[in-house]
Amino acid sequence: MNLELTGKTALVTGGSQGIGRAIAFGLAAEGARVAICARDKARLEQTADEVKAKTRAEVLVLPGDLSRLDDVNRVAAAARDRFGRLDILINNAGAIRGGDFLKIPDEQWAGDWSLKILGYVRMARAVFPMMQAQGGGRIVNVVGAAARNPTAGYLPGGIANSGIINFTKGLADLGGPSGILVTAVSPAATATARWEGLIATQAALAGKSVDEQRAEAVKDYPLKRIATPEDIADLVCFLVSARASFITGVCITVDGGATRGVYL
Numbered sequence: 001m002n003l004e005l006t007g008k009t010a011l012v013t014g015g016s017q018g019i020g021r022a023i024a025f026g027l028a029a030e031g032a033r034v035a036i037c038a039r040d041k042a043r044l045e046q047t048a049d050e051v052k053a054k055t056r057a058e059v060l061v062l063p064g065d066l067s068r069l070d071d072v073n074r075v076a077a078a079a080r081d082r083f084g085r086l087d088i089l090i091n092n093a094g095a096i097r098g099g100d101f102l103k104i105p106d107e108q109w110a111g112d113w114s115l116k117i118l119g120y121v122r123m124a125r126a127v128f129p130m131m132q133a134q135g136g137g138r139i140v141n142v143v144g145a146a147a148r149n150p151t152a153g154y155l156p157g158g159i160a161n162s163g164i165i166n167f168t169k170g171l172a173d174l175g176g177p178s179g180i181l182v183t184a185v186s187p188a189a190t191a192t193a194r195w196e197g198l199i200a201t202q203a204a205l206a207g208k209s210v211d212e213q214r215a216e217a218v219k220d221y222p223l224k225r226i227a228t229p230e231d232i233a234d235l236v237c238f239l240v241s242a243r244a245s246f247i248t249g250v251c252i253t254v255d256g257g258a259t260r261g262v263y264l
Contacts, residue, residue, distance in 0.1 A: 003241035006031030009083035010240070011076070013066055013123060014093035016043040018192035019142060022229030023090055025050075026237045028057035035060040035079040038093065066093045067115040069122055076126035085134050088240045089127045091120040092142040095194060096161075098154040109156055116160045124171060128180065136179025138240040141168050142232070145188040145255060161186075165251045172249030181248040183239050188255030189217065189226040223256040 010027050014020035015036030028034050028051050036051075038044050041063040048059040060082050064071040080086050094116030097108060120141055131137030146154050147161035165184055172182035189195055203213035218226055232254055238244055239252075253259055 001243060003030050003237060003243055005237070005241055008032045008087040008240075009035075009079070009085055010088035010090065011035045011037065011062075011079045011086060011123075011127070012090040012092060013037045013075075013119070014142075015090075016040055016047045018194060019187065019190060019229045019232050020090070020092040021047050022233035023092065023236050024059070025054065026230070026233035027088070027240075028052075028055040028059065030237055030241075031057070032088070033058040033060075033083055035062050035075075035082065037062040037064050037066065037075050039063065039065050066119040066123065067111065072119065072122040073126050076123060076130075080130055086127055086130050087134075087137050089123065089137070089139045090142065090236060090240075091123055091139065093119055096144075096154075096157040098157060101152060101155050104156065112156055113160055116157075117163060120164055121167065124167075124182075128171075128175070131175070131180045132178045137175075137181075139171065139175070139180065139182045140236050140239055141182075141184040142236075143168075143184045143186045143251060145186055145253070145259070147186060147251075148253070148259065168251060169249045176248065181239075181245070183244075183247060183249070184251035185232060185235055185239070186251050186253045186255075187227055187232045188253070188258050189221075190232060191226055191228050195226070221256050221258050225256070227254060227256065 010032050012020050012024045015024045016038035024034050024036050044061045048061045051059050062075045062078055064075045066072050096112040096116050141164050143164045144161040146158040147165050150158040168182055168184040175182050199213050200210055203210045
């Protein structure tokens with residue numbers, strides 16, 4: 001299947017590791033020119049070198065703190081200036097912390113939401129006029145599974161992620177007349193360094209080995225495994241491709257059938 005991504009330009013936030021890194025690899029392998037953004041410049045440069053070595057694609061490194069409005073605008077403008085246009089935006093930066101609802105300090109709520117919610121909103125707002133001027137584009141928001149699976153210990157993340165789904169639908173309505181398609185992808189547990197760290201923490205609290213805790217976490221998944229970053233990246237690459245030209249305003253759950261519910 002030809003995704004027709006050769007020569008397209010993309011900006012991937014949170015692109016230095018995990019799902020964002022896999023998306024950058026996937027887009028580059030399909031022939032896109034890719035800008036990756038994250039806070040850690042050294043890690044970004046390492047990822048860029050690996051992507052270029054494997055795919056020979058052009059990769060632009062853009063360090064930045066996307067909880068800051070000035071950094072958002074600088075990164076978006078730098079990607080456009082380097083590539084001449086911006087066809088694809090992948091909003092992926094931000095990991096929200098959980099905790100006891102009554103004990104989470106106000107600064108934690110505000111800080112995490114500044115990156116995960118306002119970072120997505122601000123980056124879309126920066127890129128949207130570029131896409132309108134060029135006659136279209138694709139935006140994909142990566143949204144945690146907590147959006148549809150609320151828990152008392154992860155209310156900051158649940159609220160943020162459900163809000164981003166609402167944002168995705170509204171932005172799709174706004175973008176439709178200009179040919180801007182907006183979708184969301186909602187992964188459940190995914191085999192990243194962040195997930196491994198969470199498993200290690202849970203194992204220590206439960207007095208179990210890491211292997212025991214990992215097996216416990218995976219046992220309820222029908223496919224008997226969690227997602228790989230590449231599972232998520234493959235769907236994202238499809239959604240931004242010419243093969244998905246009539247898909248917008250939806251959030252697709254990628255959880256191997258783990259969610260026990262029907263959403264109409």
